[in-house]
Amino acid sequence: MSEPTFPPLFQGEALTGQADPFERALALAIAGTDPGTVVHNLTGDTLQASLIFAPEVPLEEAMAMLPICGLGFQAALGALAPPEVAVHLEWDGTIRVNGAVCGRIRIRSSTTDSAETPDWLIVGLELNMSSSEPNPGITSDKTWLWEEGCAEITAEDLLEAWVRHSLYWINRWLDEGLRPVHADWRGLVPTLGEPVEIDERTGTFVGVDENFGMLLRDGDETILIPLSSRLET
Template identity: 45%
Template sequence: MSHGPSFPPLMQGINAAGADPFEAACEAASNDCDAGSILYDITPDRLRAAIVLAPEVPLAKAAAMLPLTAVAVQNALGALGPAELPVHLEWSGPIRVNGARCGAVKAAASGADLTQPPAWMVTGFTLTFARPQAEGGATPDETDLMSEGCGGLSPTQFLESWSRHLLNWINRWEDDGMAPLHREFAGLAYGLGEDIEVLGRSGHFLGLDEDLGLLLRSGGQTTVIPVTDLLETRT
């Protein structure tokens, strides 16, 4: 008899059984499911997962759960993948392994009022473990974990590790504020110090503000793109 993934206390797994875990989590959250519910869909080629959260801080601060989710993905890959495997995080969501896209994170919240805690928030990620052989050379900006030396890593093993890293970072964020997460994400940010395009805008990626908003220099002016611009709003 096969068993599902094991998660830390206060987290519980729900097999999405082929459905999109992110959409299923948003629906479950809107129907008052428990915070800490992790919905997942595991295949040999791809892992998709999402978690229902119940932030107690205004949405402007709770938006940090999106980069926090990405940091947990990177940390899990760093713990389980080959030594020195380069894993970086695009500010807008994509996960970069050895410079190429290998997955992405995203988030949704129950409302758009930045001054109020959302009734719920969902963050989730997709990670590619393998691709059809023919895709290798045709998509040089995309990769998969098997191609990057992670052939022995199972999606279930990764999901369990990610949940532990996620819980650790949530606890650190609650206890120590944004500073540790800011340092971690800044050290992993893809394209930092370079010219980039993000959300239809171009400029020089200067760094991150105190809430992990992207500082973009263009035309002699510096603007902040807040993390909340990345959130999907659900009703």
Template identity: 45%
Template sequence: MSLTTDRPDFPPLLDGRAVAGDPVEAAVRAAQGGADPGLVLFDPAAADMAVAMILAPEVPLSRAAVMLPLAALAFQNAMGSIGPSELPVHLQWDGAIRINGARCGRARVLVPETARDAVPDWMVMGVELRVVPEGDGGDNPDETALHAEGCGDLGPLDLTEMWARHALAWIHRWEEGGTGELHRDWSALAHGLGAPTEIGGGPGTFLGLDEELKMLKTTGAGTQMIPLTAMLEIR
């Protein structure tokens, strides 16, 4: 059964706007121009999923940076609600989204230049996901697309709507209860736990997250704690 409609149905607190082109770049321009938080931008004609949500943080950047794992976790929840229950979705600390072990997309968070202990003027979080395979889909075994993983009945707008709903729900849970639930649920989906990694700069081993969702990484010099702010994109 196809779930796709011509336009996603967003909850009352969110305002959807269709754009032609990259929703993330459109969201950054809108945020810089003073757009209200809760605006969700998407391209209804795109073959792949790309969605962005404008936020107005009320906490310092060091805390608001949890929107990166939150955005990725919301995508996994969206897939769990409308996709095959047996399809494994795992998350990398840098925002990459993996399906069946292969990279399929990424979560992103963009902010203006802001000190870690200052509140940013705006924030854009979004998700990009490859839906339709390129070529025969076998050129790079570490990359995949949603339709190559048995999800041919799901389209970008299905996921856009469900992602926005789950993202909004997670934001409310985080605001009310802090990072505990987010830490628990994200950690259960972590990709590469206990494995070598170069995320965060230089080789090391990914040990997990601290209570603020910093990456714990062992290197020859000891254990590093890498803040999520290192993964944000500055505009």
């Protein structure tokens, strides 16, 4: 396997075996590693990769990196997969391929204070590429890329495309604001307008605020659940 190549200002660090890129990225970020580091492990059945960023906006605004990197993934897989493969993004970072859960995008920050500008922010991707289970199709709400007609896509190609397309969306955010991010992301969220359960609350997911906080309607009451509530701690 050759080393993935990334756009300028990004540099890779490869892991193998059971090493977790998200935990490694956390250690590097705490130690002050330069932003743009892509820590990845492509050796198993799951593509695992984490990006280190240094936001220049308060945390609640920086949380836009979750949907932005989701859009980057959708564009990356869309460019590599057959046209009939559908990718959807859930509000919390869950990735669905042809309706079933295929992975997730995770996020962690140096702070949980929504008004504070983080020293660092980590976005992690985990995606089921293939399965060693004897009967993988038995779990109806879980899937793997190879089951969805994507057996020719390598983890290396998908990782390179994810970083490249995520950078495109980051630049659009910086140049044009969140309007285009909102517009494209909303069309990929299957639960928008549907009943959902979040943090032991149930209601209708009626939309998001400017920082992608969930607006949950329960009867006559509409509750705002900030996207920063999805931070891992």
